[in-house]
Amino acid sequence: MEKISVKVCLGTTCFVMGGSNLQELNDIIPRKYGDKVEVMGSNCLGLCSINWEYSRAPYVKVDEEIVHEATVEKVLAVIDKKLGN
Amino acid sequence: MSNLGQAIHIKKEILIRIIKAFLSEDFEKQARLIPYVMRPKGMEVPYRCCVYKERAIIKDRTIAGLGFPIEEDDETVSLADYAREALEREEISDKNLTVLQAACKGCATNRIYVTDLCQGCVARPCVNSCKFGAISIVNGKSVIDDSKCKKCKMCVNACPYNAIVKVTVPCEDSCPVGAIKKDETGFASIDYEKCINCGKCTAACPFGAVHERSQIVDILKAMKSDKRVIALVAPSIVGQFPGTIYQLKTAMINSGFDDVFEVAQGADITANNEAKEFMERIEEGQDFMTTSCCAGYNQLIKKHLSEIQPFVSDTKTPMYYTAEIAKQHYPDAKIVFVSPCVAKRAEGFENENVDYVMNYEELGALFVAKKIQITELEETPFIVESSKQARIFGYSGGVAESVTMSLPDEELVKPCIINGLNKESIKTLKKYAATGKCEGGCNLVEVMCCEGGCIGGNATLNTQRIAKKAIDNLANNSQDIPKVE
Ligand code: SF4
Numbered sequence: 344m345e346k347i348s349v350k351v352c353l354g355t356t357c358f359v360m361g362g363s364n365l366q367e368l369n370d371i372i373p374r375k376y377g378d379k380v381e382v383m384g385s386n387c388l389g390l391c392s393i394n395w396e397y398s399r400a401p402y403v404k405v406d407e408e409i410v411h412e413a414t415v416e417k418v419l420a421v422i423d424k425k426l427g428n
Numbered sequence: 429m430s431n432l433g434q435a436i437h438i439k440k441e442i443l444i445r446i447i448k449a450f451l452s453e454d455f456e457k458q459a460r461l462i463p464y465v466m467r468p469k470g471m472e473v474p475y476r477c478c479v480y481k482e483r484a485i486i487k488d489r490t491i492a493g494l495g496f497p498i499e500e501d502d503e504t505v506s507l508a509d510y511a512r513e514a515l516e517r518e519e520i521s522d523k524n525l526t527v528l529q530a531a532c533k534g535c536a537t538n539r540i541y542v543t544d545l546c547q548g549c550v551a552r553p554c555v556n557s558c559k560f561g562a563i564s565i566v567n568g569k570s571v572i573d574d575s576k577c578k579k580c581k582m583c584v585n586a587c588p589y590n591a592i593v594k595v596t597v598p599c600e601d602s603c604p605v606g607a608i609k610k611d612e613t614g615f616a617s618i619d620y621e622k623c624i625n626c627g628k629c630t631a632a633c634p635f636g637a638v639h640e641r642s643q644i645v646d647i648l649k650a651m652k653s654d655k656r657v658i659a660l661v662a663p664s665i666v667g668q669f670p671g672t673i674y675q676l677k678t679a680m681i682n683s684g685f686d687d688v689f690e691v692a693q694g695a696d697i698t699a700n701n702e703a704k705e706f707m708e709r710i711e712e713g714q715d716f717m718t719t720s721c722c723a724g725y726n727q728l729i730k731k732h733l734s735e736i737q738p739f740v741s742d743t744k745t746p747m748y749y750t751a752e753i754a755k756q757h758y759p760d761a762k763i764v765f766v767s768p769c770v771a772k773r774a775e776g777f778e779n780e781n782v783d784y785v786m787n788y789e790e791l792g793a794l795f796v797a798k799k800i801q802i803t804e805l806e807e808t809p810f811i812v813e814s815s816k817q818a819r820i821f822g823y824s825g826g827v828a829e830s831v832t833m834s835l836p837d838e839e840l841v842k843p844c845i846i847n848g849l850n851k852e853s854i855k856t857l858k859k860y861a862a863t864g865k866c867e868g869g870c871n872l873v874e875v876m877c878c879e880g881g882c883i884g885g886n887a888t889l890n891t892q893r894i895a896k897k898a899i900d901n902l903a904n905n906s907q908d909i910p911k912v913e
């Protein structure tokens with residue numbers, strides 16, 4: 344099975360709007376899912392500069408799915424759904 | 429950092445919109461429109477009863493962002509008027525906080541409350557536990573007479589069914605000095621005679637009702653004028669943004685500052701002076717000395733704890749020394765202190781070399797509004813590189829460590845740390861002042877108003893754990909502090 348890829352945006356907008364918290368995912372994801380899910384930090388995903396979209400930052404990309412106003416819980420829920428848990 | 433995600437998110441969004449409005453062609457109009465753009469017609473209402481109520485709340489929050497007190501708003505003044513007034517004002521206020529009282533309605537008053545879990549048991553331990561005769565049994569259930577209740581919680585502890593609860597008001601509960609109260613009208617208000625600007629209520633209120641009165645418009649105005657604007661960044665800024673502090677310096681210059689100083693530069697002076705003073709005091713036979721660099725602690729001493737003054741170091745704060753240096757370099761410039769907390773607004777107001785204070789949230793909002801991506805920038809060095817120890821001033825234990833490492837004989841120090849001011853730790857300090865002694869032979873007391881130190885300040889952007897890691901990373905690549913003679 345393909346690994347699920349989680350990209351946590353660490354661009355300035357996402358970081359300021361609450362993304363700093365999401366760095367906790369670096370520890371939580373490997374512990375919870377082992378090597379089924381790969382998590383990495385990313386430069387600006389380019390979503391924040393579209394119009395007023397910064398107001399929905401921070402962003403996380405789980406494969407192609409965009410999680411806006413992301414929180415640790417929201418991201419884990421999306422991963423769980425994908426894994427069919 | 430506060431965990432009140434949503435409220436904080438809205439506050440930041442408003443700051444960004446205020447900055448964008450200022451930078452636009454028509455500040456007044458764009459400011460007036462903020463509530464309408466954020467809650468457009470037909471939008472599903474995320475939190476409150478209707479879109480009108482939401483807009484009213486956003487308007488109130490914007491008033492604070494423009495630097496005015498929400499309490500005095502009479503609803504006839506539009507945000508355009510506030511924006512204009514902000515542009516025209518020359519002075520800033522020393523009242524740094526304002527409460528969005530409309531939010532307090534949803535917050536229950538402080539009381540002891542019998543829940544439905546009450547079984548009306550025969551033993552009646554609650555009735556017996558109450559020393560004030562406030563509890564009686566009505567229709568087989570226990571009832572509390574609020575006029576007699578002294579909120580001592582004896583009944584709460586006595587009930588075997590956990591049926592009695594204490595309902596607390598989060599802001600009141602968090603305030604170490606009883607400065608914020610929800611009064612009979614049901615609205616919280618702050619007594620500025622008592623308030624030490626610790627910012628704990630801003631972080632505690634679940635509605636995000638307590639706002640800092642922002643000076644962002646004043647700072648933007650200064651940037652637009654022909655004056656230079658110089659930023660002083662507190663040591664705790666490391667880890668609050670992506671990238672290195674050298675990239676952060678570039679980002680700040682790109683966003684409108686003319687130069688940036690590390691306040692750690694002043695922290696080096698503070699640590700050295702405090703070490704010298706410490707040696708003198710111990711030689712003179714004093715049992716202990718407390719540090720003096722935390723703005724919240726200094727406010728506490730001034731307003732509530734004057735008896736500890738003889739034990740407090742006379743050394744000035746890192747802000748003081750850094751502002752002095754900056755002023756020497758740039759005598760005509762406007763000096764902006766960049767802060768993790770509201771307490772340093774009070775300190776900045778009292779310091780003649782500091783013109784404005786902006787917090788990390790506001791600096792972040794400035795970056796977002798100006799679309800600055802820090803990690804993509806070049807690094808700009810600081811003229812003076814600070815020491816390893818000065819760079820850890822921002823977390824609890826760092827100041828004591830710097831003073832210790834400044835001493836020729838490190839064994840002289842037995843440090844202890846007041847990690848956060850609250851009712852308990854204030855009692856401890858009172859005891860130290862009264863007896864002239866600390867527990868366990870400690871002779872250097874580091875006092876931090878915020879738990880965890882400055883990285884726990886109310887306007888920080890990162891979790892303490894990750895912020896501390898970033899600070900250590902930088903510190904471990906810095907040279908040791910020079911020793912004093
Ligand atoms: S915690 Fe205090 S400020 Fe916040 S809503 Fe309740 S009473 Fe108002």
Ligand code: SF4
Nearest residue numbers: 603623624626627629
């Ligand atoms: S800032 Fe601190 S001292 Fe002032 S009202 Fe809030 S909790 Fe109390």
Ligand code: FES
Nearest residue numbers: 352354357387391
């Ligand atoms: S900073 Fe995250 S999308 Fe741009």
